[in-house]
Amino acid sequence: MLIGEVARRCGVSSRMLRHYDSLGLVRPTGRTVGGYREYSAQDIRRIFHVEGLRSLGLSLRQIGRALEDPAFAPSTLVSELIRRTEDRLKREQELLDRLRTIDASAPLDWQDVLRVVELLHGLDSPSAAHRQQAVLAPAEDAPVPIELLAKAVLTEADPNVAGALRWALARAGDDGVASLAAGLSSEDVDIRRRAIMAIAELSGEEATTVLADALGDPDPTVRAHAALASGRRGAVAAIPMLVDMIVEGANDVEAAEVLGALSLESADRIMRALADALTADTTNSAARIRLTQALAELPPTAAQDLLRQLTHDEDRAVGLIASAILRTLEG
Known part of the structure; x- marks a missing residue:
């Protein structure tokens, strides 16, 4: 079978097949009288093997080793591929969350976008002082991304930064209740405690309803915060x-x-x-x-x-x- 027909049947471009040949990855077993590459059924099976391993994220060098070395164990390489894929997905999820945060702030121009990005960078700082400063001293006239503040409240372990976040969230209005209420469904008791403390500082009927529901939480600290806030209401x-x-x-x-x-x-x-x-x-x-x-x-x-x-x-x-x-x- 000539290279053009192989390309059509296998879904691999002629250029890529020539590249495989140059690397010694898939070499056609024959040549026509005119010097054209001629692939056998075994060659085509090898092409499918190469493409299958490529779909898992293996490099061409790794594929060549896997196909040629009988002692090559796939377990270690597959584990590494899993780790790399998980890392990539995590980075992509972080990017998606960041883009959604910017979109939720309804920016009017690129300056608004850059202000939100600045706040995001500040909240990602390893320094608690820098995170607190980012919350207490935002850029002038910057839109306040409530979902970002709510998410930060649920994950912030430093009490001073957490207090600043709750203050900023309360100033932004009551729209953060829904995002905070999601934290009360977490299996992590610390997240539930942070959520109830923040909701207790918000007003409105939605916050009152969520506080009443939290009276049945299995954690006594969550119940206590809910009881005090509900009682005051x-x-x-x-x-x-x-x-x-x-x-x-x-x-x-x-x-x-x-x-x-x-x-x-x-x-x-x-x-x-x-x-x-x-x-x-x-x-x-x-x-x-x-x-x-x-x-x-x-x-x-x-x-x-x-x-x-x-x-x-x-x-x-x-x-x-x-x-x-x-x-x-x-x-």
Whole structure:
């Protein structure tokens, strides 16, 4: 079979077939009387072998070695090809994310594009100080890419930079809720914690809904941030978690303050939750002391009856604290 027909049937150009011949990769077994290359069926099979290995990303040199050396083991080379391909895909994904970020900022001209690129470079800096500076001192009149800020919030481990990112995101408006909410579905608990802290600083009904959903998160820190933020927004669903925080001694003072703010609307419900917690485990003196102290944050009309009962509590410390709070409220 002559080179032109081989090229048509194999889908390999005549030029490439001549290149294979010059490298000794696929040499036709015969020549016509006129000196034209003539390929046998075995030659054509070898062409398909070469093209198959090329499709895996092997160089022509590697293909030649693979076909000629019986001792050549493919496992090492294939593993290397996998690593190189993964690296390339990662770089291409990073480029795609960068382009989408620029597109989301709706640039009006190339100057806007360059400003976003400058912010991207700043946030990619290995220096926490440089990342923080990029957030706090953006270029004048630069569009704020909210998706970029939200993504950076979810991955930023430095607390100072994370605080700056949350501040910038809150200034940009409430459009970042959806991007941050995606972080609450992550299996990485640190990402969920960063997400809930950022959402807690955003306003709007969408943020309130996401915070309420996060009350069921398996991580206690996520639940605590959600409860405090939800409670400040008047969500009575946060009451059980706020009481649990007091029992456990985790942000108990802050939880008691939020309950105090909630009590104007839900005093009876809060009092029942506190009373149940006080009787649930009478051996946990430290928890019962904290629960008693929390009553000081509630309106006197709501807390006095329970405080009077606690003045006779078997735990002397609880009784003394209840008496002191009661005298203050009555005075």
